[in-house]
Amino acid sequence: MxxxxxxxxxxxxxxxxxxxxxxxxxxxxxxxxxxxxxxxxxxxxxxxxxxxxxxxxxxxxxxxxxxxxxxxxxxxxxxxxxxxxxxxxxxxxxxxxxxxxxxxxxxxxxxxxxxxxxxxxxxxxxxxxxxxxxxxxxxxxxxxxxxxxxxxxxxxxxxxxxxxxxxxxxxxxxxxxxxxxxxxxxxxxxxxxxxxxxxxxxxxxxxxxxxxxxxxxxxxxxxxxxxxxxxxxxxxxxxxxxxxxxxxxxxxxxxxxxxxxxxxxxxxxxxxxxxWQLAPYLGFGVAAHSFINGHRRANTGKLDTYLDNPFSIEEDNELDKTHEVAEATILGLRLTEGIDLKEMDCRFGDMFSKYKPVFEDTMGLGLLELAGNRIRLTDQGRFLSNEVFWRLLPDS
Ligand code: SF4
Structure with a gap:
């Protein structure tokens, strides 16, 4: 993929x-x-x-x-x-x-x-x-x-x-x-x-x-x-x-x-x-990934294993909310338009509110900016996007 x-x-x-x-x-x-x-x-x-x-x-x-x-x-x-x-x-x-x-x-x-x-x-x-x-x-x-x-x-x-x-x-x-x-x-x-x-x-x-x-x-x-x-x-x-x-x-x-x-x-x-919006997707075939109903799955990455058993998986678990909100935030910030703060509040509630201090710090560094109700990478932030994403990763 x-x-x-x-x-x-x-x-x-x-x-x-x-x-x-x-x-x-x-x-x-x-x-x-x-x-x-x-x-x-x-x-x-x-x-x-x-x-x-x-x-x-x-x-x-x-x-x-x-x-x-x-x-x-x-x-x-x-x-x-x-x-x-x-x-x-x-x-x-x-x-x-x-x-x-x-x-x-x-x-x-x-x-x-x-x-x-x-x-x-x-x-x-x-x-x-x-x-x-x-x-x-x-x-x-x-x-x-x-x-x-x-x-x-x-x-x-x-x-x-x-x-x-x-x-x-x-x-x-x-x-x-x-x-x-x-x-x-x-x-x-x-x-x-x-x-x-x-x-x-x-x-x-x-x-x-x-x-x-x-x-x-x-x-x-x-x-x-x-x-x-x-x-x-x-x-x-x-x-x-x-x-x-x-x-x-x-x-x-x-x-x-x-x-x-x-x-x-x-x-x-x-x-x-x-x-990019962490919306539901189903992946079929060797090494394909899926995310649906909060559940993440990775199929086997080996062709021979898949041919013998197309239900072989390497990972199949519930994505906990801490990781889900982090993924949705990082993926959404890849978009030039950034993420809609209200929409994320609705979707994740308190879990998303916890990011506000990180956003403020990162805006202070000139890597993120507010645009109306959205937060997005600045021009400089696009070059240093990994620095921004690293700050949004959960502790574990
Ligand atoms: S080997 Fe196949 S999948 Fe890999 S880059 Fe070349 S064309 Fe794409």
């Missing part, structure tokens, strides 16, 4: 969000994890496997078993096929899963259905059939428009594939397309990042996610840096790249609505909104 946390603002979506928490609480977002990729990228620590596509049919059957035993009454507002590379599935397999969900859950009329796709894995017929079956949002893992960077990251596509995939998706009728981009790549200059941003906006996607490259110890790219083959990413350059993204994307009328996300008005990611 490509985790996120975030928010929204303006127009149609702001209207939705202002009274939104209680509305979202009655609904549910569904995440389906597809852990298969053509090959493992050199920076990837997601639960994904290269070279195991033969297991896809068994995996679909395991998913269907898991889905049918975890049905809830809440109407489904969003479905997100993430990975991994969901676009490695055939149209028939995606349809089988969609139909199974439809048979087991009630769908909202305006349901958002997203699918993550790798630009190197798409063709016209596949995209047209996805669109016809009701997938209405496509998220392309573009990452960079420089082939040397894509090669360093171990991606299977090249810059030309991104443009081709984007145009194919448009022609197939996708009117809501996201591009994922990465900054903080070893040796990536400010100028190259600017070129990537500008190549992306020239295509005119409705949504852009810009993620800082984060490297775990056990991925090949970290080894190449340790061996001196690649330069250590420079934190100061990464900060400048983030500032540059803010400047360039605002020039092209993208709203910066969450720490790592920008959208044209009316195109904020509805699915991630559930995460």
């Amino acid at each position: 490509h985790p996120a946390g975030l928010l929204f603002i303006t127009s149609r979506l702001l209207a939705k969000s202002a009274s939104a928490i209680s509305i979202l609480m009655d609904k549910v977002a569904i995440y389906i994890h597809i852990p298969f990729c053509l090959k493992k990228c050199s920076y990837c620590s997601f639960v994904s496997y290269g070279g195991r596509r033969d297991f896809i049919p068994r995996y679909i059957q395991a998913l269907k078993k898991e889905i049918s035993t975890r049905v809830v009454d809440n109407p489904v507002a969003t479905i997100y096929f993430g990975g991994g590379t969901p676009s490695l599935l055939t149209v028939g397999q995606i349809r089988e899963l969609s139909d199974w969900l439809k048979a087991n859950f009630t769908f909202d009329n305006e349901i958002e259905v997203s699918l993550e796709a790798n630009p190197g894995t798409l063709n016209k017929d596949f995209l047209s059939e996805l669109r016809q079956m009701g997938i209405n949002r496509l998220s392309l893992g573009a990452q960079s428009f420089h082939n040397d960077e894509l090669k360093m990251l171990g991606r299977v596509h090249c810059a030309e594939d991104i443009e081709a995939a984007f145009h194919l998706a448009r022609n197939a009728g996708f009117t809501n397309i996201n591009l994922d981009l990465i900054y903080g790549i070893p040796g990536q200059s400010l100028m190259k990042w600017e070129e990537t941003l500008k190549s992306a906006v020239r295509l005119g996607p409705e949504h852009l996610s810009c993620y800082l490259l984060t490297l775990e110890d056990d991925v090949p790219l970290t080894q190449s840096i340790s061996d001196g083959i690649l330069p250590l990413p420079d934190d100061d350059v990464a900060c400048e790249q983030y500032e540059l993204a803010e400047a360039v994307l605002s020039e092209y009328d993208y709203e910066h609505y969450e720490l790592s996300n920008w959208a044209k008005p009316g195109f904020r990611c509805q699915h991630n909104l559930f995460y």
Whole structure:
């Protein structure tokens, strides 16, 4: 799963969000994890496997078993096929899963259905059939428009594939397309990042996610840096790249609505909104997480275990109120708009009031600010968000 946390603002979506928490609480977002990729990228620590596509049919059957035993009454507002590379599935397999969900859950009329796709894995017929079956949002893992960077990251596509995939998706009728981009790549200059941003906006996607490259110890790219083959990413350059993204994307009328996300008005990611507001979500598949009715669950992170028993879990517990209020506050502050103080008081009562002294201290440092009835990160706070979030963590 490509985790996120975030928010929204303006127009149609702001209207939705202002009274939104209680509305979202009655609904549910569904995440389906597809852990298969053509090959493992050199920076990837997601639960994904290269070279195991033969297991896809068994995996679909395991998913269907898991889905049918975890049905809830809440109407489904969003479905997100993430990975991994969901676009490695055939149209028939995606349809089988969609139909199974439809048979087991009630769908909202305006349901958002997203699918993550790798630009190197798409063709016209596949995209047209996805669109016809009701997938209405496509998220392309573009990452960079420089082939040397894509090669360093171990991606299977090249810059030309991104443009081709984007145009194919448009022609197939996708009117809501996201591009994922990465900054903080070893040796990536400010100028190259600017070129990537500008190549992306020239295509005119409705949504852009810009993620800082984060490297775990056990991925090949970290080894190449340790061996001196690649330069250590420079934190100061990464900060400048983030500032540059803010400047360039605002020039092209993208709203910066969450720490790592920008959208044209009316195109904020509805699915991630559930995460950022700690509203109910159900995750199916290996390593998928769920949060519903105050209950948190993490499925097994091992593919073979999941295939043998799709009910294997690593965690399944009630989230105590202290942690729930902390999570809701931290996730909500990822949103540019911040959190609604009254709404949080209503939702958590005394538990939330306890944060007021922390808010006052953090406002004194210039990292948080009040805006009407909301509290949000300042410009400086966005750069030092971890410093703010650390202050909001419960003691244990
Ligand atoms: S495509 Fe995504 S999930 Fe798959 S290996 Fe690359 S980064 Fe990981």
